[in-house]
Amino acid sequence: MGLLTIGAFARASRLSPKALRLYDELGLLPPARVDPYSGYRLYDPAQLERARLVAWLRRLGMPLADIRAVCELEPEAAAREVRAYWARVEADTAARRDLAAFLVDHLSGKDTTMSSDHTTLRIHYAVLSDTGSVRESNDDAGYAGPRLLAVADGIGGGRRAGEAAIEALKPLDAGVPGGELLSALEEAAHRAHESVSALAASEPALRDVGTTLTAMVWSGSRLGLVHIGDSRAYLLRDGELFQITHDHTVVQSLVDEGRITREEAASHPQRALLLRAVGAGSAFEPDFALRDARAEDRYLLCSDGLTGVVPTEEIQRVLASEDDPGTAVRELVALAIRAGGPDNVTCVVAHVAEQAALTTA
Template sequence: MEWLTIGAFARACRLSPKALRLYDELELLRPARVDPHTGYRYYAPAQLEQARLVAWLRRLGMPLARIRTVCALPPAAAAGEIRAYWAEVEAQTAVRRDLAAFLVDELTAPPRKDTTMLELRYCAHSDRGRVRAANQDTAYAGARLLAVADGYGPAGASAGSAAVAALRFLDSAELPAGDVLNVLEDAVHGATEAARDAGDGTDGTGTTLTALLWTGSRLALVHIGDSRAYLLRGGALFRITHDHTVVQSLVDEGRLTAEEAVTHPQRALLLKALTTAAPDLGLRDAEPGDRYLLCSDGLSAVVPDATVRELLTSAADPEAAVHALVDAANAAGGPDNVSCVVADLVADPESDRVADPVATAV
């Protein structure tokens, strides 16, 4: 057999000799022969195809552990794994893209001349549902902060309520202009630690967290898990969060349709939770008349978006909307705890009154 030296093989497959030595040590790409006296590595020409695949996957940024998985698969399955990896990259990049777009707008937009005072009017409610023995959800609404947490595991209720409690200081904190995301990031770090402490190391315990912080002109968003945030604007309903679930990842990868995802047996299986990964953070422009909904999956999993839009549109105020949504989830069987926070952004320049915050948890 005609052997290729490590230098010749490196030139042919576009991997450096240093990379080839590393991949040998990691058992990702072993040489076909190693000289027992000199330790010099030799490769077979048949190994070039796999080496070139490794090189291209590295250029995609794929981690070595995942490259090992791809290389062990037949071509069709390997292609599916690459497609799945890239869908994950695009989902992660979308969050940063939105933040980049906001920063560009912030730096190039002319100064705002609108002096209309805006405030949130809100309502929060959490319900055990029709099946669960206990409620592990927490819902909170205040003049600045809206939050929903859906705990899971033996100490899930404590983890969720502790996470929301750790954010409640934001309702009265001074928010420095231009630094809201950093303030929120620090607060979320505190919420993560609080949730971990509440779980006290209990296996399988954690919580989702979806929260909006009103800055006086915009809304800062923090999100992780499968609780959701929606915006009703001009009669149209927009989901402004992306589920961190196995099923959502399959939809993103094109392996499932949205309709198939609704009845998938793993639809509640999380990929990320507050105590296991960093949440998504972002900033959103707000307009008078906006109506926001935060909810646990006890609502979104059983009540279609079209019904959610209809109930949000027809409700006269946040309290009516919240109770209509909870009632709809329970009418659909109430298989899970259901929590909703609804808030309206309204112009009210004559009112200096701030309503008492509303929090519900069990």
């Protein structure tokens, strides 16, 4: 079979001539030959496979720059890239779904601070931080209050950056109306970023300071979550443990892209290298989420001093078996110490309970 005109190739590939001209300009799908007299683009039938792949990837919503990279890979590597892209899409969709549900409730005039049976939720909480067995000082910071839980792991300047970030969030512990939860949390996160940036500018020795930040704010039965870095938040619900944050690390990105396994990530030499943080010269791009809490839920916020050495199964066992948050944080920290305690470790545990709301005559 000879070369195909752009019209014939468009019909065979199910791409429009306009799209083919764009992909030619971008170097994504150049024609096999351009007639020197007429300027017509001519395509080799062998290019149909690449053209169809481009069409499928566009239907997935993949950006053109990413499609170009995928098309240059061997099939197995290309499959890993597509899998990693779709994992990111699903994570983003889940976050958008939670936000959409919140906005529907808010705009419909539903009371987001009280459930239909006139009960509201409260939390029992505890926080514990330890230097560990190796480090000389504790760079972690933690906070637990009736409406705010937070963990921060300082970078480059001791715990001052983490403390500054948490201090900027503390006004939220006074209470936030359900309809303002997300915006209040976002504003507080930016205040935290400004506080750490001001700290970095205050002394030459602190110019590279930064911190991770993982925090939750409660309003009735709804909670807002802000997360940046590699500290984590977990939810134990109905006996199952779920990690509800995503690590912003080089190693996690390699896992997401299918380049290494989770088992390989545990011993990777760059496992502590952050892609995002508050300060430290990193991009300030926190994740925000809204979640519905239930009675009997148990939440854990922790620094990587716990998750780096204590298996997930052990964390689940402690959260499920310890009914007192204070006992739970002590047991979790003890597990990290018994595992060698190579890093500072901070844990915040909160148990959700139902509380009858007050009524007025």
